[in-house]
Amino acid sequence: MIAVTTMKIEFEVNGKAVSADVEARTTLADCLRYDIGLTGTHVGCEHGVCGACTVIVNGAAARSCLMLAVQADGEKVTTVEGLSNDEALTPLQASFRKHHALQCGFCTPGMITTAHALLTHEPNADEERVRDVLSGNLCRCTGYISIVEAVLDARVAYGSKGE
Amino acid sequence: MNTRPGNSLIGSPVERVEDLRFLRGKGTYVSDFSLPNQLHAVILRSPEAHGVIRRIDTSRARALPGVHAVITAADFGARPPHIPLRLQPLPELAPFHQPVLAFEKVRYVGEPLAVVLADTASIAEDALELIDVEIAALPAVTDRASAERGDSILFEPHGSNRALVWTATRGDAEAAFVKADVVLKERFHIQRHAAMFMEPRGFVADWNAETQRLKVWGAAKVAWTNRRILATAMGLEETAIDMVELDVGGGFGSRGEFYPEDFLIPAAARIAGRPVKWSEDRREHLMCANHARDIEINVEMALAKDGRILGLRGMCYSDNGAYLRTNGSVGPRNVAQFMSGPYKIENIHLQTTMLTTNKTPSGTYRGPGRFETDFARERLIDLAAKKLGMDRAEIRRKNLVADADMPYPLATIQPFESVTELDSGDYHAVFDRCLKEFGWDEKSALQGKLIDGRYHGIAVGSFIEGGAAGPKEDARLALETDGSLTVHLGSSAVGQGLETIMAQIAADSMEMSFDRIRVLHGSTTHVTEGYGSYHSRSTVMGGSAILLAAEKLKDKIRECAAARLGCSKDDVTIDAETVRFKTTSLTFAGLGAEPIEVEATFYNKKYTYAYGTQAAHVSVDVGTGHVRVHDYLSVEDVGRMINPLTLHGQAIGSIVQGLGGTFLEHLVYDANGQILTGSLADYLMPTASDFPNIRSITLELKPSPNNPLGAKGAGEGGIIPVGGIIANAVANALSHLGVEPMELPLSPPRVWALIDAARRAKR
Amino acid sequence: MKLAPIRYAAPATMDEAIALLGSCDAKVMSGGQSLMPIMAFRLATPELIVDLKKIPGLDQIVIDDQGVRLGAKVRWCDIESDGRLAQANPLLAEAIKHVAHYQIRNRGTVGGSVAHADPASEMPAIAACCEAVISVIGSKGARKIKAVDFFISALQTSLEADEVITEVLLPAWPAGRRWGFQEFARRRGDFALAGIAAFYDLDGQGCAANAHIAVFGASDRQHRLPGAEAALNGRPVTPETIAAAASAASAEVDPPSDIHAPGEYRRALVETLTERALAHAAK
Ligand SMILES: Cc1cc2nc3c(=O)[nH]c(=O)nc-3n(C[C@H](O)[C@H](O)[C@H](O)COP(=O)(O)OP(=O)(O)OC[C@H]3O[C@@H](n4cnc5c(N)ncnc54)[C@H](O)[C@@H]3O)c2cc1C
């Protein structure tokens, strides 16, 4: 096994195979933003606290500033762009808009990816669970109430049977 | 001014235009923006709080492969540019202006010393470690005591660490205190904390040597003012610089002020002859972007036996940090001028001394000076009620400014005299509405009750929120040849939904459909002059400018139509994006061969004052000192709402920031001036699970007489009285112990210490 | 906040991993949730990162008559979703609920937490309380280390530089064991200002026996509180006994002060939390 300083990584981003030559020290967040060109993944702290950089790695929400890009080699990554389409807002996005769950929008990609991962696994998550899960994503603008409402309201789209 | 438009979109909860890109990750924030061939800048910052710079040797750093240049103060001649004040630009504050790079001395940890330009940010950071800096350390000044002692002075020629004293006066305070039946005297302290918006700052700058033009991406808040400062510092004409506003991840008073990097990055681009990009990281942000609050308030309140407040006097000490920044005076002076808040207090003599210390310089953060002053005032009123044996609601009712007293003048501040008056409002109606919605009477039974190990308490308090700072704002409207409308605006967006709000106003005033309107704002390319977003001003000022411009545009459209239809312009009517004369009509599309353009300016000398009342129900765990907020209600009258959805969002967000400042947020320094809260794991902000029970009600009781919209600047209000109200609720919960919080934050250790001390005292 | 230059390797076998670790200033990476922030601040600048990701067999939770065996790569979310633990070690299940946030819980691991030895973290508290046995392997072979010998001080353990944790064994949990877990953190998911993990069994007379009370966040490491345990053992668990144990607990810690809390506050917390943990146990 040879240790590397730079590496050509091949992985799947939003369903497409991509590759990039990265330094071993490059975080997955920086790789997505600057090598792959997907700037929807935001970086608010680079030390694992704000959650803005959340992406979905093999189905599980993860902070992309706390992963090396080389660790994503061979994995499947979904970013906010992969949870969007040009035609219409997804039900989750529409719910965010309806509830005014974003102001400056900087935390929003991390909120969307986190909420999507949560509702995919737990479509019946209750308010306490939603708050608990979102407690790892800082938002300075909204005070969170509208975000929690938006996520709760989006549950039906993920197959929630209702409360 | 009877230009109030027909009402269909104004006042409706229109979903935001911005959301469509933000929700898809398609926003363009400054760190998302790059230019080909750009270099990355990283800034070397002082590790010392106070000291004399002996030597900066950059040779090892410059030798690192991938490094293109290392810029130091020496690159800017004998004396690097210093950053002037934007607000209250008093000549006596000139000695305290910040140089763009530390000059001769360093005065706070984080002060820029050099700029490294490299192929990547990583390499530039590697190079930082190769710069040899020698600083002869001086004793650090880190609090009022060490600042006043004066054995270590930040600006030696000035001779002391006292920068300036603000004095607010009204009536005859001395006489009021002589007459008083009761006098309270207390000392309060509000801790250093900060705006801490989620997107760190950043710039991309491009210098075109051929055309001698500069373009800067990443402008925010006050692009035109900053362009003027930058032009002077770089020796350029203002018109040679374009400042471009991209999407902005929050501001709250702090982003967009002129910081050293506002000069350093453009200057670096000119020196390097290549585009330069800088993305602030969170660690830098914590020690470089404006800090706020950090003030000691010593105040006395004089009252009559019946509970009337007769006067206020006192001295406050603001820890302004190492330099006077662009808006560094606003908080300290507001503390003096706005201490009376919504209450009728006729006799005032309040001063604030601004002290320089070896900490990050301070500036405004949402509700500057008001959060602080309301903490002291609302606490004092509760203490007075206790002393007089009065009901806490009754004493407030007795002192609120009455509708009949409007306009009601506040204290006048000196120097840089400012006279202002409360414009309008039914303060009593809002107060009673808040008590009713809160369920004050029912909840009164909870006061001091112990339920499941927690003591419960409630509190209520009122506030005012100044808005709509002048002097003016510009709007340019262009009816495009395809019949759509472009609105160019001097106001800037910092996350408050400006595009949507302005489109609503434009749509209504032009009677056009919302989706035919495009709003361009914040960049110097849009209008000749703009003043931006601060002091809750963009909606009122920008919106009013649009109204004026719309009248002009309609006039011009009639003129064009008259020429085409062969009639007099007075015979032309406009409705539904169509001009009509008798039976002939023309649609806006294709009305002219060229876009039809007008520009208008709204001038305003008078502030608006939104006002409100908030109430809280908390409980305290005496075992841990933890305070839970069971209910927090804000009722505010904003005169006129443009968009209830976004306004509600502003209110809730603002309250939660206030709760952050009340319970969690604290920028801590040690005695050597080292900042100890250097990460978001140490600087604690509210999260989704902290404050789930917040309510806000917005009213349109009394439109402002000072602008055609009738709107009052809103957006800061929620935060203003939070500290005072929560502290009062905590005191109410712990009344059996006699706990009286006088300092923020009310962290569990602090609350526990108060409980512990009270128990010991009882023993 | 960009990482200093590093080299990276993701070996497929433990032997390779150990060889790489011995070759230079190297660090194991498991979930990376503690290591990455430290590297981002350049507080750690290892030459080489040895990622355990491809090494098989470290990600299982095995429950047998020895107890609960947690592979080093078992993540917080694995523990959270393993329904068997409510029986097999309810103290563990409860404690892990308090660790960090959703996204971090999807990657952070048992081995990483134990090796990192943050004095305010939950997993080492459970290890100390339950007398865990930590299996490690290195160039000198495999060994088992008792928790009490493992945690030395803040961020310091008895691991050698080339040793890798493979498993943490929590000894079997008898039916009827009483337990309580309490921590106080500033916000959801923050490291605790102080915390208590406790259990005891009941003897024939209904008195407490075999009391284990461990503290975290209030010392330089997670450790048991023998004085508090002694105050409990052999006595009926009444409010008075609990109060005595709680006051013994606070008397035997000497917590440090930092920007988040002064030592005396933490000491008071230890008393409050011990009382609450034992009250929960007695319920
Ligand atoms: C915002 C935030 C909040 C957090 N809150 C909490 C909390 O409340 N409670 C808590 O307990 N933790 C908390 N954590 C830490 C988190 O739980 C980590 O996941 C955990 O401490 C380390 O696990 P890891 O697998 O990520 O380790 P890594 O980061 O991969 O490694 C940590 C250290 O352990 C070493 N190491 C890792 N695996 C092994 C092994 N098998 N053998 C030998 N050495 C090894 C590494 O070399 C490194 O020194 C938090 C983290 C963050 C970013």
Ligand code: FES
């Ligand atoms: S940028 Fe990754 S958590 Fe903040």
Ligand code: FES
């Ligand atoms: S919307 Fe601005 S940080 Fe969340």
